Amino acid sequence: AQKITQTQPGMFVQEKEAVTLDCTYDTSDPSYGLFWYKQPSSGEMIFLIYQGSYDQQNATEGRYSLNFQKARKSANLVISASQLGDSAMYFCAMREGDTGRRALTFGSGTRLQVQP
Amino acid sequence: AAGVIQSPRHLIKEKRETATLKCYPIPRHDTVYWYQQGPGQDPQFLISFYEKMQSDKGSIPDRFSAQQFSDYHSELNMSSLELGDSALYFCASSALAGGPIQETQYFGPGTRLLVL
Numbered sequence: 360a361q362k363i364t365q366t367q368p369g370m371f372v373q374e375k376e377a378v379t380l381d382c383t384y385d386t387s388d389p390s391y392g393l394f395w396y397k398q399p400s401s402g403e404m405i406f407l408i409y410q411g412s413y414d415q416q417n418a419t420e421g422r423y424s425l426n427f428q429k430a431r432k433s434a435n436l437v438i439s440a441s442q443l444g445d446s447a448m449y450f451c452a453m454r455e456g457d458t459g460r461r462a463l464t465f466g467s468g469t470r471l472q473v474q475p
Numbered sequence: 476a477a478g479v480i481q482s483p484r485h486l487i488k489e490k491r492e493t494a495t496l497k498c499y500p501i502p503r504h505d506t507v508y509w510y511q512q513g514p515g516q517d518p519q520f521l522i523s524f525y526e527k528m529q530s531d532k533g534s535i536p537d538r539f540s541a542q543q544f545s546d547y548h549s550e551l552n553m554s555s556l557e558l559g560d561s562a563l564y565f566c567a568s569s570a571l572a573g574g575p576i577q578e579t580q581y582f583g584p585g586t587r588l589l590v591l
Contacts, residue, residue: 392578403582404567404582409579450517450518460506460523460525460578462520463520463580465517466517
Protein backbone atom coordinates (compact mmCIF):
# COMPACT_ATOMS: atom_id res chain seq x y z
CA ALA A 360 0.00 0.00 0.00
CA GLN A 361 1.13 3.52 -0.75
CA LYS A 362 2.38 5.26 2.37
CA ILE A 363 1.99 8.73 0.88
CA THR A 364 -0.72 9.55 -1.64
CA GLN A 365 -0.93 12.75 -3.62
CA THR A 366 -4.02 12.52 -5.79
CA GLN A 367 -3.51 15.70 -7.81
CA PRO A 368 -0.92 15.20 -10.56
CA GLY A 369 -1.34 18.82 -11.63
CA MET A 370 -2.96 21.98 -10.33
CA PHE A 371 -3.51 25.45 -11.73
CA VAL A 372 -3.97 28.58 -9.64
CA GLN A 373 -4.24 32.26 -10.45
CA GLU A 374 -1.59 34.57 -9.11
CA LYS A 375 -2.46 36.02 -5.67
CA GLU A 376 -5.00 33.26 -4.96
CA ALA A 377 -4.63 30.49 -2.38
CA VAL A 378 -4.22 26.85 -3.32
CA THR A 379 -4.41 23.58 -1.39
CA LEU A 380 -2.29 20.57 -2.34
CA ASP A 381 -3.59 17.29 -0.95
CA CYS A 382 -1.60 14.63 0.87
CA THR A 383 -2.83 11.55 2.69
CA TYR A 384 -0.60 9.11 4.51
CA ASP A 385 -0.74 5.63 5.90
CA THR A 386 1.14 4.50 8.98
CA SER A 387 0.49 2.50 12.11
CA ASP A 388 3.35 4.17 13.96
CA PRO A 389 2.13 6.76 16.49
CA SER A 390 5.29 8.82 15.99
CA TYR A 391 5.94 10.30 12.58
CA GLY A 392 6.86 13.49 10.83
CA LEU A 393 5.32 14.93 7.70
CA PHE A 394 7.25 17.19 5.34
CA TRP A 395 6.59 19.20 2.23
CA TYR A 396 9.29 19.90 -0.32
CA LYS A 397 9.27 22.10 -3.42
CA GLN A 398 11.15 21.07 -6.54
CA PRO A 399 11.45 23.80 -9.19
CA SER A 400 12.31 22.95 -12.78
CA SER A 401 15.98 23.48 -11.91
CA GLY A 402 15.78 20.29 -9.86
CA GLU A 403 16.77 21.18 -6.32
CA MET A 404 14.62 19.92 -3.43
CA ILE A 405 13.65 22.75 -1.08
CA PHE A 406 12.25 22.08 2.40
CA LEU A 407 9.08 24.07 3.06
CA ILE A 408 7.31 22.95 6.21
CA TYR A 409 7.16 20.20 8.83
CA GLN A 410 4.38 18.75 11.02
CA GLY A 411 4.96 16.26 13.82
CA SER A 412 2.40 13.64 14.75
CA TYR A 413 2.14 14.99 18.31
CA ASP A 414 1.86 18.63 17.33
CA GLN A 415 -1.39 20.12 18.54
CA GLN A 416 -1.36 23.07 16.19
CA ASN A 417 -1.07 23.24 12.43
CA ALA A 418 2.37 24.25 11.23
CA THR A 419 2.82 27.58 9.48
CA GLU A 420 5.84 29.03 7.70
CA GLY A 421 5.29 32.34 5.97
CA ARG A 422 2.83 31.81 3.11
CA TYR A 423 2.82 28.06 3.73
CA SER A 424 0.55 26.35 6.21
CA LEU A 425 -0.24 22.74 6.81
CA ASN A 426 -3.82 21.58 7.35
CA PHE A 427 -3.16 18.56 9.55
CA GLN A 428 -6.13 16.28 10.17
CA LYS A 429 -4.75 13.37 12.13
CA ALA A 430 -7.93 11.29 12.25
CA ARG A 431 -8.22 11.53 8.47
CA LYS A 432 -4.49 10.99 8.04
CA SER A 433 -4.18 14.02 5.84
CA ALA A 434 -1.60 16.78 5.74
CA ASN A 435 -2.58 19.23 3.05
CA LEU A 436 -0.31 22.11 2.10
CA VAL A 437 -1.94 25.51 1.75
CA ILE A 438 -0.10 28.21 -0.17
CA SER A 439 -1.59 31.65 0.28
CA ALA A 440 -1.22 34.55 -2.14
CA SER A 441 0.35 32.44 -4.89
CA GLN A 442 3.28 33.91 -6.80
CA LEU A 443 4.64 33.01 -10.23
CA GLY A 444 7.74 31.64 -8.50
CA ASP A 445 5.59 29.07 -6.74
CA SER A 446 5.27 27.13 -10.00
CA ALA A 447 7.03 23.86 -9.24
CA MET A 448 6.60 20.22 -8.27
CA TYR A 449 5.53 19.74 -4.66
CA PHE A 450 6.26 16.54 -2.75
CA CYS A 451 4.73 15.36 0.50
CA ALA A 452 6.98 13.05 2.51
CA MET A 453 6.82 11.10 5.76
CA ARG A 454 9.32 9.76 8.22
CA GLU A 455 8.04 7.08 10.59
CA GLY A 456 9.29 6.33 14.06
CA ASP A 457 10.71 8.45 16.85
CA THR A 458 14.33 7.37 16.76
CA GLY A 459 15.38 9.82 14.06
CA ARG A 460 17.74 9.18 11.19
CA ARG A 461 15.06 7.37 9.23
CA ALA A 462 14.56 7.70 5.49
CA LEU A 463 11.80 9.76 3.97
CA THR A 464 9.04 8.17 1.90
CA PHE A 465 7.75 10.50 -0.79
CA GLY A 466 4.46 10.81 -2.60
CA SER A 467 4.28 11.05 -6.38
CA GLY A 468 4.10 14.84 -6.29
CA THR A 469 1.79 17.57 -7.54
CA ARG A 470 2.86 19.94 -10.29
CA LEU A 471 1.57 23.43 -9.52
CA GLN A 472 1.34 26.07 -12.20
CA VAL A 473 0.64 29.66 -11.19
CA GLN A 474 -0.97 31.69 -13.92
CA PRO A 475 -0.66 35.49 -14.20
CA ALA B 476 23.45 29.71 5.64
CA ALA B 477 25.62 26.87 4.40
CA GLY B 478 23.84 24.21 2.37
CA VAL B 479 24.58 20.68 1.29
CA ILE B 480 27.18 20.62 -1.48
CA GLN B 481 27.21 17.96 -4.17
CA SER B 482 29.72 17.39 -6.93
CA PRO B 483 29.74 17.06 -9.78
CA ARG B 484 26.46 18.70 -10.71
CA HIS B 485 26.30 16.92 -14.05
CA LEU B 486 27.92 13.71 -15.17
CA ILE B 487 27.81 11.81 -18.44
CA LYS B 488 29.06 8.22 -18.52
CA GLU B 489 28.99 5.28 -20.88
CA LYS B 490 27.39 1.94 -20.01
CA ARG B 491 29.59 -0.28 -17.84
CA GLU B 492 31.66 2.67 -16.63
CA THR B 493 32.00 3.75 -13.01
CA ALA B 494 31.00 7.02 -11.34
CA THR B 495 31.69 8.62 -7.97
CA LEU B 496 29.36 11.23 -6.54
CA LYS B 497 30.42 13.39 -3.62
CA CYS B 498 28.39 15.03 -0.89
CA TYR B 499 29.44 17.58 1.74
CA PRO B 500 26.77 17.91 4.45
CA ILE B 501 25.76 21.06 6.27
CA PRO B 502 28.31 21.77 9.04
CA ARG B 503 27.48 19.98 12.30
CA HIS B 504 25.03 17.64 10.57
CA ASP B 505 25.94 14.08 11.49
CA THR B 506 23.67 12.08 9.19
CA VAL B 507 23.83 11.81 5.42
CA TYR B 508 21.20 10.27 3.13
CA TRP B 509 21.36 9.38 -0.56
CA TYR B 510 18.27 9.37 -2.78
CA GLN B 511 17.74 8.54 -6.45
CA GLN B 512 15.09 10.33 -8.49
CA GLY B 513 14.36 8.87 -11.92
CA PRO B 514 12.73 11.00 -14.63
CA GLY B 515 9.19 11.89 -13.59
CA GLN B 516 9.54 9.90 -10.36
CA ASP B 517 9.64 10.71 -6.69
CA PRO B 518 12.94 10.35 -4.81
CA GLN B 519 13.76 6.84 -3.64
CA PHE B 520 15.97 6.25 -0.61
CA LEU B 521 19.24 4.44 -1.27
CA ILE B 522 21.35 4.49 1.88
CA SER B 523 22.23 6.59 4.91
CA PHE B 524 25.15 7.08 7.28
CA TYR B 525 25.41 8.29 10.84
CA GLU B 526 28.78 9.03 12.39
CA LYS B 527 30.53 7.24 9.49
CA MET B 528 28.57 4.02 9.99
CA GLN B 529 25.83 2.78 7.68
CA SER B 530 22.57 3.67 9.36
CA ASP B 531 19.86 2.41 7.01
CA LYS B 532 19.65 0.78 3.62
CA GLY B 533 16.99 1.15 0.98
CA SER B 534 16.77 0.09 -2.63
CA ILE B 535 20.45 0.47 -3.40
CA PRO B 536 21.70 -1.90 -6.12
CA ASP B 537 24.61 -4.19 -5.27
CA ARG B 538 26.61 -2.35 -7.96
CA PHE B 539 26.50 0.76 -5.79
CA SER B 540 28.40 1.36 -2.58
CA ALA B 541 28.79 4.35 -0.33
CA GLN B 542 30.73 5.52 2.66
CA GLN B 543 31.05 8.46 4.99
CA PHE B 544 34.47 9.81 5.86
CA SER B 545 35.97 11.30 9.01
CA ASP B 546 35.14 14.84 7.85
CA TYR B 547 31.51 13.67 7.39
CA HIS B 548 31.52 13.99 3.62
CA SER B 549 30.09 11.01 1.78
CA GLU B 550 30.71 9.37 -1.56
CA LEU B 551 28.41 7.20 -3.63
CA ASN B 552 30.31 4.82 -5.89
CA MET B 553 28.47 3.37 -8.84
CA SER B 554 29.95 0.60 -10.99
CA SER B 555 28.86 -1.22 -14.15
CA LEU B 556 26.55 1.64 -14.98
CA GLU B 557 23.34 0.84 -16.81
CA LEU B 558 21.04 3.04 -18.86
CA GLY B 559 18.48 2.81 -16.07
CA ASP B 560 20.87 4.47 -13.64
CA SER B 561 20.29 7.79 -15.40
CA ALA B 562 18.70 9.89 -12.70
CA LEU B 563 19.07 12.81 -10.35
CA TYR B 564 21.00 11.75 -7.25
CA PHE B 565 20.38 13.73 -4.11
CA CYS B 566 22.34 13.87 -0.94
CA ALA B 567 20.58 15.16 2.17
CA SER B 568 21.88 15.85 5.65
CA SER B 569 20.31 16.25 9.04
CA ALA B 570 20.96 16.69 12.74
CA LEU B 571 18.86 15.74 15.75
CA ALA B 572 19.15 19.17 17.32
CA GLY B 573 15.40 19.62 17.57
CA GLY B 574 14.71 16.06 18.65
CA PRO B 575 14.31 12.87 16.60
CA ILE B 576 10.77 13.52 15.44
CA GLN B 577 11.60 17.03 14.28
CA GLU B 578 14.71 15.97 12.39
CA THR B 579 14.56 17.65 8.98
CA GLN B 580 16.54 16.52 5.98
CA TYR B 581 18.04 19.29 3.87
CA PHE B 582 18.80 18.35 0.31
CA GLY B 583 21.71 19.28 -1.89
CA PRO B 584 21.21 20.49 -5.47
CA GLY B 585 21.65 16.97 -6.82
CA THR B 586 23.94 15.35 -9.36
CA ARG B 587 22.33 14.69 -12.70
CA LEU B 588 23.77 11.47 -14.11
CA LEU B 589 23.25 10.50 -17.73
CA VAL B 590 24.35 7.04 -18.84
CA LEU B 591 24.71 6.61 -22.60
